Amino acid sequence: xxxxxxxxxxxxxxxxxxxxxxxxxxxxxxxxxxxxxxxxxxxxxxxxxxxxxxxxxxxxxxxxxxxxxxxxxxxxxxxxxxxxxxxxxxxxxxxxxxxxxxxxxxxxxxx
Amino acid sequence: xxxxxxxxxxxxxxxxxxxxxxxxxxxxxxxxxxxxxxxxxxxxxxxxxxxxxxxxxxxxxxxxxxxxxxxxxxxxxxxxxxxxxxxxxxxxxxxxxxxxxxxxxxxxxxxxxxx
Numbered sequence: 001x002x003x004x005x006x007x008x009x010x011x012x013x014x015x016x017x018x019x020x021x022x023x024x025x026x027x028x029x030x031x032x033x034x035x036x037x038x039x040x041x042x043x044x045x046x047x048x049x050x051x052x053x054x055x056x057x058x059x060x061x062x063x064x065x066x067x068x069x070x071x072x073x074x075x076x077x078x079x080x081x082x083x084x085x086x087x088x089x090x091x092x093x094x095x096x097x098x099x100x101x102x103x104x105x106x107x108x109x110x111x
Numbered sequence: 112x113x114x115x116x117x118x119x120x121x122x123x124x125x126x127x128x129x130x131x132x133x134x135x136x137x138x139x140x141x142x143x144x145x146x147x148x149x150x151x152x153x154x155x156x157x158x159x160x161x162x163x164x165x166x167x168x169x170x171x172x173x174x175x176x177x178x179x180x181x182x183x184x185x186x187x188x189x190x191x192x193x194x195x196x197x198x199x200x201x202x203x204x205x206x207x208x209x210x211x212x213x214x215x216x217x218x219x220x221x222x223x224x225x226x
Contacts, residue, residue: 034214038154043202043218059213088154092214097163098144098206100214102156 002027006091006103014111019064019078021106023091026072032094033074035066037087038105044090050074086110113138115205117217124193125225131178132188132220134203142208145179147188150200150219159201162186190222198224 003026013019025031032051036044046059048066056066063082067075074091086109092100114137124130136145147159162170162179169177174194178187190197203217 041219041221043216044156046213049213090156092156094212097161098208098212099146099158099161101158102148105154105156107154 002093002095002101004091004093004101004103006089006106008106009104010107010109012109012111013081015083016080019076019081019085019108021076021089021091021108023074023076023103024072025074025093028072028093030071033068034092034094034100035074035076036090036092038090039087048076081110083110113140113205113207113215115203115215115217117201117203117220119220120218121221121223123223123225126193126195128193129189129191130193130222132190132201132203132222134186134188134217136184136186136203136205136215138184138205138207140207140209144206144208145177145186146204146206146214147175147177147186148202148204148216149197150202151196151198156202160188193224195224195226198222 005024034049035047038044050056050068065077089106091103094100116135143164145162149157149159160170160172160175174191176189200219200221202219205215
């Protein structure tokens with residue numbers, strides 16, 4: 001069966017520091033992958049999605065970037081974090097019926 | 112652009128009662144999927160139920176069922192015999208089958224089941 005992993009689970013970083021969040025999927029090949037951000041008590045905002053290695057589409061222009069160096073690996077990065085980058089970051093992959101399955105998430109606090 | 116609207120920010124019911132969460136959406140597409148996701152306090156997003164727009168029959172999954180009204184663009188979730196473990200945020204979501212196929216979420220309904 002397919003599983004999706006995210007790490008770290010929680011992260012506290014100072015303003016201006018770099019960021020790297022990792023997402024990996026097991027049990028499937030060439031999945032569509034997604035990064036979402038969720039502010040406290042709010043819905044999900046799509047940040048990036050990828051249909052294959054090296055293929056990244058950006059939904060929201062900001063100081064975040066994404067990369068897909070391997071088929072089942074999706075990385076969210078920033079060179080310099082802002083306070084507004086705080087939130088809950090979720091990675092997801094798309095199943096055969098167009099549903100999306102989510103990882104456990106990373107809670108990021110920028111101080 | 113597609114939009115999803117959940118008009119009930121919060122709901123609260125007693126254990127064992129039935130509760131219905133509302134969702135409306137706007138799209139010009141004819142082929143699409145609709146979903147309900149549950150997000151408990153752990154914040155893990157869990158798929159509850161899925162409905163294909165081309166199917167007239169409403170989807171059911173154990174105690175969860177939907178009332179899909181395509182003409183009205185309405186997609187409500189009914190939870191029967193509610194349990195304490197149903198306490199969570201519930202998100203309605205839409206995905207069109209044309210173009211980039213991006214999942215669009217509503218703002219969520221916070222459901223509390225009281226003992």
